[in-house]
Amino acid sequence: MRTSPDVAIAHSVCSPMRTLHAAKDGDLCLLVPLKDALLLHVDGVDHELAAGMGAIGGPGTKSTIDAASGMQLLSIRLRRQLLLPLVQSASDLQSVAIVHNTQAMGLLRGYIRALDAEEAITTPEARHLLALHIHDLVALACGATRDARDLIEGRGKRAARFAAVKANIVANATHRNLSIDSLAARHGISPRYIGALFAGAGTTFTSFVLEQRLAHAHRLFADRRFVHRTICSIAYDSGFGDLSYFNHAFRRRYGATPSDVRAATLRAG
Numbered sequence: 001m002r003t004s005p006d007v008a009i010a011h012s013v014c015s016p017m018r019t020l021h022a023a024k025d026g027d028l029c030l031l032v033p034l035k036d037a038l039l040l041h042v043d044g045v046d047h048e049l050a051a052g053m054g055a056i057g058g059p060g061t062k063s064t065i066d067a068a069s070g071m072q073l074l075s076i077r078l079r080r081q082l083l084l085p086l087v088q089s090a091s092d093l094q095s096v097a098i099v100h101n102t103q104a105m106g107l108l109r110g111y112i113r114a115l116d117a118e119e120a121i122t123t124p125e126a127r128h129l130l131a132l133h134i135h136d137l138v139a140l141a142c143g144a145t146r147d148a149r150d151l152i153e154g155r156g157k158r159a160a161r162f163a164a165v166k167a168n169i170v171a172n173a174t175h176r177n178l179s180i181d182s183l184a185a186r187h188g189i190s191p192r193y194i195g196a197l198f199a200g201a202g203t204t205f206t207s208f209v210l211e212q213r214l215a216h217a218h219r220l221f222a223d224r225r226f227v228h229r230t231i232c233s234i235a236y237d238s239g240f241g242d243l244s245y246f247n248h249a250f251r252r253r254y255g256a257t258p259s260d261v262r263a264a265t266l267r268a269g
Contacts, residue, residue, distance in 0.1 A: 038055075176240075214238075
């Protein structure tokens with residue numbers, strides 16, 4: 001669970017259950033099943049939400065939810081005053097609106113997955129940006145106005161793409177065939193656009209990949225369970241093909257050699 005004044009995000013895995021859900025007064029709630037289908041009963045109408053779809057309800061909305069065993073559910077509390085000015089049909093959110101598995105929903109899920117890997121977000125500025133980005137992506141999924149789409153393209157959507165790209169790099173950094181071209185093809189964007197995303201953050205694609213690979217190697221050298229592994233094998237499995245380059249980059253990053261890090265781990269017991 002992650003909470004802030006303007007947005008709250010919760011992941012849950014359910015046993016079989018039936019529950020009556022009501023949005024907090026003044027807020028909107030988006031429910032997204034991540035695995036299997038969710039059955040929703042609202043005002044005498046039944047809805048089946050496939051994995052990746054969503055249902056968003058307004059204040060006072062009551063709905064009965066049937067969840068199967070092992071249901072993985074993403075719940076997001078949203079601020080009404082932040083979302084409604086961005087959407088075309090605000091009246092749809094007075095009850096329950098069904099949000100289909102669109103590209104915007106995919107970006108939203110990817111953005112939240114990237115957040116899950118982050119430490120606590122403590123500064124007011126960072127929490128404010130997080131809330132804006134999530135509301136932007138939900139608005140895109142619900143149907144944003146033309147003016148809002150222009151705003152969101154340069155704000156929430158860009159941030160979500162960057163978060164998804166970084167999360168993909170973190171997950172695949174040890175693969176030596178990872179390249180900006182393959183990453184761009186995977187995300188349906190251009191290599192130039194990825195370069196611009198990293199430039200906007202004051203770094204480069206190459207620097208970010210290098211940082212992830214060095215961090216992976218450092219974790220192994222600092223773990224007694226891998227003391228039997230050679231420096232060469234760990235460098236290779238961390239995505240490096242040149243041992244001399246790895247040793248130089250590692251010492252420049254950590255101010256110590258891989259052998260120094262391993263020796264300190266052994267001395268610490």
